[in-house]
Amino acid sequence: MHVGYIDLLLWAAAFAGHITLLAVIFVRHRIRAFPLFTVLIAVNVLKSLILYLTFLQGSKSSYFYTYVFFLILDLTLQLAVVFEMASRVFRPVNSWGRDVARNLFSLAIASVLLAVGLTFLAQPHTRLPVKAAIIRFDLFSAVLVSALFVGFVVLSVRAALPWRTHVARISQGLAVYSVVDVVLESARTCFGLNTTTALYVLLSQVRIAVYCACLVYWIVTLWQDAPAPKSLNSQMRWQLAALQDRVAHDLASIRLRRK
């Protein structure tokens, strides 16, 4: 397998980006707020190292199996991050908003069906079934993640639930990358590998370049602090505590009326 200078440069840029982002997450104490996102980034560091070492010293088949393993792990972790972001937005007080739980479930089902449908329609132009399967899997994950994130934006705006600054920035990065990935994977599907690998390689390079841009965006935005919230004074706090009791009572009566 031939690796050009641009591939090496992109690999080094992505690796450096992941390391820098991990450092930012630890130094700025973002790990407690985003543990699953931290795991995703850490696994990407590990993936780059292991794949590079396998490429240098392992066989072609061992590289392929390692690549597929990380492909599946990557999608699993991306979905975990999607869940993490959703829980930050739709579960502001440690319970899912009553009005959004069912909508979220419907969104998840619709996104999976959409991704399965598009993947089924795709006919990658390659003679290798394995390569076709990888292109289909990439397309599936890109469609799924982008549909979920856009769905979250729609649901949160309709339910009037605000996005915290860092949650919004991480989600924007992942959503933009996924949407661009849908375009690139579709192009791969159409133009494929029938005659030459040049276009396939170019599309892969564009994908990594876009991902590197997302890494830079996350590094900058996670380094910055979110706008400072306003705080309640002691009298307000006391009044709010009293209000809580009234709210609990009112809710109970509203639920009674519904029955």
Place this chain on the structure above:
Amino acid sequence: MDLRLIAFLLFVTAFLFCIAAFATFYWKRSRARAKVEWKHLIARLTFLDRDSIQQVALDHIDDFGGVRDDEGARLLDSSDVWHLIGGMPGLVALERNCEVLIELACYLQRWYPEAMMAAEQLRNDAREIQWHVGRLKDAVIPGKMESEFADYARPAIAGYYLMTRRVLALYEAADFMALAELQRTI
């Protein structure tokens, strides 16, 4: 080019177009909401006759929010309720005010994390009342209204009444300058 490839390209293009349209439209709405100021939210509230709302609400619940089961409860019939809330324009105003109250809760959630719990409960209540008002509007169909209107109207208006009391209390707790303006409107 075979048919399946054409179908794939069409679906992908449609998907990308929808994604871009939804993301742009709702993200702009979200940004606009983040920049909204208190006085603009207040300006969106429609004046409703507080005494009439209170009369309908207290026909159904007591001063503490519990459902009344005494002899004097639920004396108002459908036409009384319909008249007191101001007919269809009143219903539409009620629905719009629910939306604004949800925005008020959102404003509080965004800027006062300590008030998160109360604001989230307000948001949930407002959504629930929106649902009641939606059913209420459905009930305003000839023939259906007489039998169902009062049944839907009472809990919706009682819920709205309780919620407006809570919004006022919450904003009173947060010591907002514009409280008097809000009290006049809702």
